[in-house]
Amino acid sequence: MSGYKKLFEPIKIGKVEVKNKIAMAPMGILGLATDKGGFSKRAQDYYIERAKGGTGLIITSVTKIENEIEKMHPGIIVCTTMDPAHFINTTSEMVERIHAYDSKIFLQLAIGFGRVAAPAMLVGEPVAPSAIPNYWDPSVTCRELTTKEVEKLVKMAAESAAIAKVAGFDGVEIHAVHEGYLLDQFTIGMFNRRTDKYGGDVMGRLTLPIEIVKAIKKVNGQDFPVSLRFSIKSYIKGWNQGGLDGEEFVEKGRDTEEGLTIAPILEKAGYDAFDADAGSYDAWYWAHPPIYQKHGLYLPLTEQLKKVVNVPVIVAGRMDLPELAEKTLEEGKAADMVCLGRALLADPAWPNKVLEDRPEDIRPCVGCHDGCLGRAFEGKPLCCAVNPACAREVDYGIYPACCTKNVMIIGGGVAGMEAARVAALRGHKVTLYEKTDKLGGHLIEASVDEFKKDNERLLDWYKTQMNKLGIDVKLNTEVDSEFVKANATDVVIVATGSTPIKPNVPGIDKDNVVTATEALLKEKPVGNKVVVVGGGLVGCETALSLAMAGKEVTIVEMLPELMSAGLPVPHMNRTMVLDMIKLHNIKTVLNNSLLEVKDGAVEVIDNNFKRTTIPADTVVISVGLKPNKCLYNEISGKLPKVYTIGDANRARNIMYAIWDAYEVARTI
Template sequence: MNDTKRTHTMIGHNRYPHMFSPLDLGFTKLKNRVLMGSMHTGLEETENGIERLATFYAERARGGVGMIITGGFSPNDEGGIGSKLSTPEEAAEHRKITQVVHETDPEVKICLQILHMGPLAKDESCVAPSPVKPRIGRFTPQELSEEGIEKQISDYANCAAMAKLAGYDGVEIIGSAGYLISTFLVQRTNQRTDRWGGSWENRMRFPVEVVRRVREAVGKEFILAFRVPAMDMLEDGLAWEEVVSLAQALEAEGVNVISSHFCWHESPVPTIATMVPRAAFTQVTGRLRKLLKVPVITSNRINMPQVVEEVLARGDADIVSMARPMLADPELVLKAEQGREDEINTCIACNQACLDHVTGGGKQVSCLVNPRACNETLLNYRPAKEQKKIAVVGAGPAGLAYSTVAAQRGHKVTLFDSGSEIGGQFNLAKQVPGKEEFHETLRYFGKMIELRGIDLRLNTTVDAEMLRSMDFDEVVVASGITPRTPDIDGIDHPKAVSYIDVILRRKPIGKSVAIVGAGGIGFDVAELITHAGKSASLDIDIFAREWGIDFKNHPRGGVTGVPRSVETADRIVYLMQRKTGSVGKTLGRTTGWAHRATLNARGVQMVNGVEYVQIDDAGLHTRVHGVPKLFDVETIIICAGQSPLRTLYDELQTAGIKTSVVGGAYEAAELDAKRAIDQASRMAAEV
């Protein structure tokens, strides 16, 4: 090890001694306590997907993790995932993954997750212990016969044997979240009266038998992890005593590692959205850890190395799983080891390009803050053949992404913005309670500007003549958007204010408010003006109280079943939209429901089918589903969409200056940082 690397390593190991301590599993050892958790990426079912997955995982192995769990692979056809591992031929394909990971870093362990979706499978042939249709499932599952249960158990064991044949270091069996195994455990989904149902001993027979048979199939020197539903967030879910007895029974059957999971896909509690505090659930893992002999993994909203260290130092876990953070920055662990934490591209738990993609029609997963995620073979930032002098106008998400990628490739970039700080619309988002993580993205981009030698010029308004005089090879306009002013009689009335003035607290608002527009911005504004007290995303106790979680007593499922207790500002709020569909329907698939639930708990009245007629001293005159209605409110907040701010682009085009446009200035139908960063990064990769 050279002196520089030794110094960097000492910095990280001194700062995070628990995180970088090895873990002895007896027959093998993990080099540190950071696990890249399982994520289904969509590559599993893509042409050349195995090759792309190999590159994806190798990049994370190179980035310093101790162990990797793959996305889920089904043990059989009825498991419901397009990706399956059940034959030697399929195992041979998987060797492409294990071989490149082990070549990249022989110390990194990689395990295959065995995932049987059970009643959540998207096919009529889906199976379960009882024919109970999930609320979010497409079909009523077929009830497994005794022979069918035996087949499923055998298929789990065979899948594990094929994983060993493929060169994996182990497997993780997921027994939570509403998938097959967990439906045997919970009474509402297991209504059997034979030896597989009824008493708790019978209901946990299936996972225990699966583990016993898997261990027989793979032998002793093969990592066997099991993900237990430590707190499933269901009112009639598992009792704490059941969780403990299940984990201890699995331990007795030869599980090497227990992973704690905090999710049932039908649970009315958010567990991974940005509104969830960091490390909110690790205390549950810590309580379980005290009752087991094998190491325990914890997870959920752990996105920075200092959080990892705190969790481990408290004794809440032996290993910390970081899934989405490894999409955002594959070098997270390496940067922590080298004392470069301020260079980490932090996961903001937005779910927009990861979970929303994989659950919304099978789109390929990526990452809002890192569009290279899952595109490692397609999108690379190679050194430019010809270095150019480039002006980027606008330091919002698109401008920041373009500037940093172009500069990384060797171009000389000058970044202009008329504001006093970088960030653009992110500076609005970070003001909203529950979106504090946006500060991390701006910290990251600020550091990249410094490291890549970008000439940042804030408080600077440019025009075509100025840019021409500076002799740039190219100009990129990332000037963003301007709020759209709807055609409503009286829109200039003092009662009408822009959402920007509200979020930045430049104008006061009254005790009764109508919000015109119920897109993402309208919901953010409603959250901001109805919020009172400390943000729940910054306080686990407040979060637990707001969502009815009882960490102390751990009733069935961990939830109290009583109405939510939400501190609310003293304000009457109407959230309105023209469309006649459900308010909030266009929000993120995996987070929108939680935002709607929060505003409902705060008493926000959601109104659809609204035609806006006039604003005057009396308030907002409308027709709701054709019926005239006056909303007697003091303030009307306009969140009626955006228009591209392209004045400079048009001016440059007229002047004959080579220019391109990106981000909101290109398209502003709805603020979309995911699209803006992706588009800008791809453009900068080609310039």
């Protein structure tokens, strides 16, 4: 463990000692709750796996303290008081098993969602401190909670903490003076217009979180730890509008000065630690940072917080690089403990791998949100784009095959590499053929920009695993159907990827027309004035890449909105890309299609057949990808056990390329 000693020093939160300074951040386990508000078997296995992986402190998913004042459909969110006996029954053995690994576990208690509750989650109307618009549907006005209802929330918080203690939890975390949830709404003047004891000036607005911690301490004793999920700054530019780092705007939520003012007051009230971050639903890309955010993005704020409080400061915010986490703790200026969220979805053994001094084996999170919160938005269970076994560890793990087989994999993109990795782990003999001189496929161009370097980390991880598993990789080897038939093995997996779609319009073959791949890899020159045809995620990211390089960029999209077709782009990623497009002065021409590429310009046409000419030195085509299925079509039905995976099956994204490969390879 040379070089990572600070991470593995013990730390105390109140009177509870944690074996190391690595915490699991609280993340929603939507889809993994029972109808009675308990933890499903999958949820239990999920937390136990992270304890087994070496995490010192696990902070659970958001758990509601009641389901009457803010009533949600059963099975969405865990709830302590819906059926206390059932809750204890589904958590007590989980807690005992987590303790067997010398890990501690805090139950995160949610006072409510308030204005940020999606109407589809609710039975009835949304509630809030005051009559303010719902975030997801601003045409809906939230009902203002009565004083008696707020007082009942305090009582239910204490009751929930008592239930948690009976179940064996080591402490609770209050959710949250953070991210714009209900309790945070009470503390922020923009949302709280009350005139009773829970409103008014700053001290009035802090009454609710103060009463909650005092009530819990009264019930469970002063030695029972209560941490607070705490956003130092909201980054709210306006209703449903966030502010980017470096952007000048007037903070409408909690500014840093107010955050640093109220923290010591909350500490004095009895909170034993601050699980600190920044952001709000209005600036969700701060609270749930996508790949475009910096690693350690909260550290400048938590450094200021540590100067005004004496209890431990726990910091998340893309702290998944071991060297960053260790350096932060070593310096001691910005955090006492690091919190890992999606990093532990991607690799539950992150702590053990660091402890064993093999950080190169940590499977990196790529900040896509496709497998975690993106799936939650689609009503699907929590998982992870790069770790298909996440939250289904027991049912969907990798187990040794009963007999060894020879597996031929054609294509060295992410799908081919994942299939090779999983098949090799199961004990099969794997040979992978790649026609170019590099592994990676589309992951290569998806890694070139500084804001996409986590994709490069994923590619490096795959290369490391392929090497360690002794997979026979044959580069510069193009395989045709005759080769496959002549060298047929037990199993053939075709992962030949996809190729860019080019619209059939006049001028498409001109020298100034390039694909997004060619532009990103600098395979062809790109002029100063650029038109990107296609406003999907790849087109928008390519436009950002070129704008950051000093180009004058226009995006042409045939639909009314950017990133509105194909697979859904998770909300935090999409809103950040849109805000970055504005910040970098990228022009957008919507409801228009490419009609013709001319010398020095493109002609587009809108839905009313109006034509417009846009100057362009270079035209970048980014209208999608089509599967390269030629080889598969030639051998399918002629050989047994032939599979097609990833983009060769259906062009989608990194997550589905990995998931296809994992599903096939784990059953060979």
